[in-house]
Amino acid sequence: xxxxxxxxxxxxxxxxQDGVVKAVEHVSYEVAKGEVIALVGESGCGKTVSALSIVRxxxxxxxxxxxxxxxxxxxxxxxxxxxxxxxxxGSEIAMIFQEPMTSLNPVLTIRRQMxxxxxxxxxxxxxxxxxxxxxxxxxxxxxxxxxxxxxxxHNFSGGMRQRVMMAMAISCQPQVIIADEPTTAVDVTIQxxxxxxxxxxxxxxxxxxxxxxxNLGIVARYARRVYVMYAGRxxxxxxxxxxxxxxxxxxxxxxxxxxxxxxxxxxxxLVPIEGQPPxxxxxxxxxxxxxxxxxxxxxxxxxxxxxxxxxxGHYSSCRMARKE
Amino acid sequence: MDEILVQIKNLKMYFPVTSGIFLxxxxxxxxxxxxxxxxxxRGETLGLVGESGCGKTTLGKSILQLYRPTSGEVLxxxxxxxxMPNKQLRPLRQKLQVIFQDPHESLDPRFTAADVxxxxxxxxxxxxxxxxxxxxxxxxDVVGLASYMANRYPHEFSGGQRQRxxxxxxxxxxxxxxxxxxxxxxLDVSIQAQIxxxxxxxxxxxxxxxxxxxxxxxxxxxxxxRVAVMYLGKxxxxxxxxxxxxxxxxxxxxALLSAVPIPDPAVEAQRxxxxxKGEVPSPLNPPPGxxxxxxxxxxxxxxxxxxxxxxxxxxxxxxxxxxxxxASPSN
Amino acid sequence: MAVAAxxxxxxxxxxxxxxxxxxxxxxxxxxxxxxxxxxxxxIIVPLVSPYEFDEQNLNAILEGPSHAHxxxxxxxxxxxxxxxxxxxxxxxxxGIFVQFIVLAIGLPIGALAGYAGGRVDNLLMRFVDVMxxxxxxxxxxxxxxxxxxxxxxxxxxxxxxxWVNLARLIRGQILSLKQRDFITAARAMGGxxxxxxxxxxxxxSLGPVIVLVTFGIPRAIFAEAALSYIGxxxxxxxxxxxxxxxxxxNNIFGAPYLVLFPAIAVGILMLAFTFLGDGLRDALDxxxxx
Numbered sequence: 041x042x043x044x045x046x047x048x049x050x051x052x053x054x055x056x057q058d059g060v061v062k063a064v065e066h067v068s069y070e071v072a073k074g075e076v077i078a079l080v081g082e083s084g085c086g087k088t089v090s091a092l093s094i095v096r097x098x099x100x101x102x103x104x105x106x107x108x109x110x111x112x113x114x115x116x117x118x119x120x121x122x123x124x125x126x127x128x129x130g131s132e133i134a135m136i137f138q139e140p141m142t143s144l145n146p147v148l149t150i151r152r153q154m155x156x157x158x159x160x161x162x163x164x165x166x167x168x169x170x171x172x173x174x175x176x177x178x179x180x181x182x183x184x185x186x187x188x189x190x191x192x193x194h195n196f197s198g199g200m201r202q203r204v205m206m207a208m209a210i211s212c213q214p215q216v217i218i219a220d221e222p223t224t225a226v227d228v229t230i231q232x233x234x235x236x237x238x239x240x241x242x243x244x245x246x247x248x249x250x251x252x253x254x255n256l257g258i259v260a261r262y263a264r265r266v267y268v269m270y271a272g273r274x275x276x277x278x279x280x281x282x283x284x285x286x287x288x289x290x291x292x293x294x295x296x297x298x299x300x301x302x303x304x305x306x307x308x309x310l311v312p313i314e315g316q317p318p319x320x321x322x323x324x325x326x327x328x329x330x331x332x333x334x335x336x337x338x339x340x341x342x343x344x345x346x347x348x349x350x351x352x353g354h355y356s357s358c359r360m361a362r363k364e
Numbered sequence: 365m366d367e368i369l370v371q372i373k374n375l376k377m378y379f380p381v382t383s384g385i386f387l388x389x390x391x392x393x394x395x396x397x398x399x400x401x402x403x404x405x406r407g408e409t410l411g412l413v414g415e416s417g418c419g420k421t422t423l424g425k426s427i428l429q430l431y432r433p434t435s436g437e438v439l440x441x442x443x444x445x446x447x448m449p450n451k452q453l454r455p456l457r458q459k460l461q462v463i464f465q466d467p468h469e470s471l472d473p474r475f476t477a478a479d480v481x482x483x484x485x486x487x488x489x490x491x492x493x494x495x496x497x498x499x500x501x502x503x504x505d506v507v508g509l510a511s512y513m514a515n516r517y518p519h520e521f522s523g524g525q526r527q528r529x530x531x532x533x534x535x536x537x538x539x540x541x542x543x544x545x546x547x548x549x550x551l552d553v554s555i556q557a558q559i560x561x562x563x564x565x566x567x568x569x570x571x572x573x574x575x576x577x578x579x580x581x582x583x584x585x586x587x588x589x590r591v592a593v594m595y596l597g598k599x600x601x602x603x604x605x606x607x608x609x610x611x612x613x614x615x616x617x618x619a620l621l622s623a624v625p626i627p628d629p630a631v632e633a634q635r636x637x638x639x640x641k642g643e644v645p646s647p648l649n650p651p652p653g654x655x656x657x658x659x660x661x662x663x664x665x666x667x668x669x670x671x672x673x674x675x676x677x678x679x680x681x682x683x684x685x686x687x688x689x690x691a692s693p694s695n
Numbered sequence: 696m697a698v699a700a701x702x703x704x705x706x707x708x709x710x711x712x713x714x715x716x717x718x719x720x721x722x723x724x725x726x727x728x729x730x731x732x733x734x735x736x737x738i739i740v741p742l743v744s745p746y747e748f749d750e751q752n753l754n755a756i757l758e759g760p761s762h763a764h765x766x767x768x769x770x771x772x773x774x775x776x777x778x779x780x781x782x783x784x785x786x787x788x789x790g791i792f793v794q795f796i797v798l799a800i801g802l803p804i805g806a807l808a809g810y811a812g813g814r815v816d817n818l819l820m821r822f823v824d825v826m827x828x829x830x831x832x833x834x835x836x837x838x839x840x841x842x843x844x845x846x847x848x849x850x851x852x853x854x855x856x857x858w859v860n861l862a863r864l865i866r867g868q869i870l871s872l873k874q875r876d877f878i879t880a881a882r883a884m885g886g887x888x889x890x891x892x893x894x895x896x897x898x899x900s901l902g903p904v905i906v907l908v909t910f911g912i913p914r915a916i917f918a919e920a921a922l923s924y925i926g927x928x929x930x931x932x933x934x935x936x937x938x939x940x941x942x943x944x945n946n947i948f949g950a951p952y953l954v955l956f957p958a959i960a961v962g963i964l965m966l967a968f969t970f971l972g973d974g975l976r977d978a979l980d981x982x983x984x985x
Binding site: 082083197199200227228229230231232233236254255256257258259260261280281284285294295296298299300301302303309310311312313314316317 | 415416522524525552553554555556557558560561564579581582583585586609619620621622623624625626627628629630631632635637638639640643644
Binding site for chain 2: 709875876877879880881882883884885886887890895898899
């Protein structure tokens with residue numbers, strides 16, 4: 041498997057009135073052609089910010105990409121000019137966002153929005169672009185595409201808008217699709233529709249997918265490798281099977297135990313993770329998770345933590361995990 | 365045997381769509397809740413599931429008369445709440461409470477935590493002073509908040525803490541029935557478990573009956589005794605919890621359950637998902653016959669024309685589907 | 696099972712928080728200082744000035760600024776300096792009292808329309824629309840003609856025209872607040888309409904109301920000045936900046952300072968209130984949404 045996108049040691053900070061928010065700290069991940077990886081974590085863990093940093097969609101003040109590299113097809117995206125990044129964004133690296141209403145222009149028809157992208161990025165003529173756009177809409181399961189392409193975003197339901205977003209994302213045959221919470225805003229049956237479809241399409245096109253979510257179920261179903269994030273850092277990563285069946289970080293363990301599962305017998309009491317997510321301006325010293333960790337020791341309160349291979353292909357930043 | 369606390373009969377909640385400048389004419393109706401009948405047993409947690417637009421939140425609010433139902437009855441302690449004027453309802457509201465979904469929205473940003481929790485007492489005439497203060501402290505403790513936080517404002521609390529405040533407020537006057545409207549959907553996963561446990565503990569301690577509204581099937585399974593499934597304003601299935609999850613009868617319930625991914629890659633690799641076709645129709649114009657029939661993968665003869673009734677198929681298990689009604693007319 | 700508070704930031708009350716933010720805004724502070732200084736000056740002017748505001752000295756007509764008369768004299772030999780600061784009283788009084796009338800009329804109407812909704816809202820808003828459409832000046836002249844020209848009637852006249860904006864604002868605020876969950880929660884608890892309006896809806900609408908009222912003051916000041924300028928405002932000899940401008944207009948080429956000083960005064964006061972209003976609006980912005 042050949043690596044298509046590699047993020048190395050990425051750090052992104054935000055300068056706010058209250059201090060510097062270290063949203064992403066020394067994060068590294070990579071995705072190979074045709075592979076689906078997942079960035080899992082709760083709100084504020086930095087997964088979305090890291091993805092936005094890849095395509096340079098961070099607002100420069102107050103945000104700043106402080107360090108790191110993003111190697112895509114041999115070039116470091118972080119070093120490119122804004123113009124060059126814009127060429128890559130949307131065509132070779134496509135994004136699907138959570139809230140399609142804000143990423144689709146409400147005053148333009150779908151036809152305009154889709155054909156524009158095709159004309160610019162794939163150099164098509166108007167009629168060609170229109171035909172292709174209709175074909176793409178049909179591919180994502182929008183019936184009567186010829187008629188519906190003339191509609192505006194508000195004429196579509198939430199699920200349909202996400203399909204349109206997916207159609208736009210694949211329209212330029214990207215090498216990587218970054219899907220940021222693509223189904224958080226839709227119902228579970230629509231989620232099933234959308235994700236199954238995305239899965240099929242990306243398999244056909246051999247697209248790499250970075251799936252960003254807090255939903256452990258969809259990660260289990262669709263991702264091959266998982267990166268677990270907490271407080272701006274990656275705390276564990278590896279093959280999904282390894283991480284789920286043999287979690288090597290107390291946070292991952294905690295997450296898995298606190299989520300009820302449909303297939304297992306009910307445990308009478310869920311085991312929550314105590315405490316609150318950390319303040320990213322003044323995070324705890326040492327391991328960011330230690331204030332909430334049931335297994336915390338003295339050594340967890342100081343020093344910097346690094347990801348260490350605790351099993352083949354399986355990495356954890358927890359010092360306890362290495363003992364096994 | 366089990367005492368029925370709340371009995372809902374043929375509840376309809378239709379919202380008119382009007383137009384006009386001075387005289388508003390009714391153009392159409394949104395049938396948010398369409399003839400729902402349901403019994404809620406004292407001491408139980410009845411889970412109410414369904415996707416957006418199914419009417420579950422509207423049902424919850426209609427039961428509490430926060431929307432005045434278009435027709436039907438809601439019997440509580442022998443009285444029909446629908447027929448009661450607001451004045452008469454007020455004292456009853458001490459026993460009927462609600463917990464909202466969005467912890468950012470459900471608290472007045474200008475009220476301190478003590479104000480928030482004390483408000484029910486204030487409205488119902490518990491005088492200011494030691495009794496009230498002690499009760500507030502007691503409630504803070506019960507929901508796991510430190511007492512020094514009583515003077516803080518909502519924006520100084522985290523989402524999970526705000527939800528605890530909302531729960532404390534709901535408990536203030538010892539309610540017997542609480543409608544929990546998606547109480548954990550807006551919270552982080554690691555906090556959700558905390559709140560679920562809290563709600564379970566409180567139910568045991570104070571003998572509260574819950575109507576737990578949620579779209580999250582895994583959570584509902586964890587906390588409920590019985591589960592009711594809604595689709596487009598109608599009840600499609602009601603059963604004991606284990607029965608529903610092990611042997612769902614209605615095709616929609618089956619699709620709904622199959623759509624929930626299990627956080628286990630090995631299991632998911634083996635599992636296939638029932639993918640429904642199409643979208644949820646608009647409640648302005650629900651399909652004739654069985655409202656689910658256009659998307660149903662087991663649709664047959666009578667489904668497009670005859671409305672299926674909710675019938676008891678086995679003990680405690682009710683379904684509204686022609687597949688199971690013996691009396692369904694042949695084509 | 697107590698969950699520790701993670702708030703590392705110091706505890707602020709909402710008003711305290713707003714006040715701190717206001718203080719940081721230099722323009723707003725400058726505006727506040729100007730207003731307070733002018734108010735104080737207008738009060739102590741009888742102690743400072745050797746002249747009365749209506750003291751005529753026909754030997755010293757239309758004299759430019761001099762040692763004896765810091766800002767000169769007008770057509771009747773009256774000291775401009777003294778009259779200017781007395782005039783400040785009038786302007787400030789008009790500005791502030793008008794707001795009381797605006798609040799007294801606009802608040803209940805807007806609140807009622809917003810909370811009651813339906814037909815009541817419809818009716819009230821049509822009434823508001825009619826009032827809004829009516830030309831302000833005409834209405835003031837009409838009221839003035841009916842009620843006479845004492846300063847209280849001026850307050851009333853301007854107030855009766857200005858309440859419309861506030862009513863609309865309050866109604867809008869309440870309409871949007873009504874939908875929010877904490878209002879539904881209050882209803883679920885058994886709160887009555889008046890209770891909810893007083894305890895929840897109005898306090899949460901305060902921010903924009905305060906800002907509107909603060910901006911309303913310079914508008915009222917200008918309205919009075921304009922009225923006095925066209926002759927239907929304050930009756931002489933009470934000094935008002937508007938009447939001073941009117942008086943001075945006849946001699947505008949010979950003694951331009953007669954128009955200049957009051958005009959500048961109006962401008963400065965209006966600017967001060969505008970800065971303050973801007974600052975208040977920023978300070979009161981619900982920062983609760985962290």
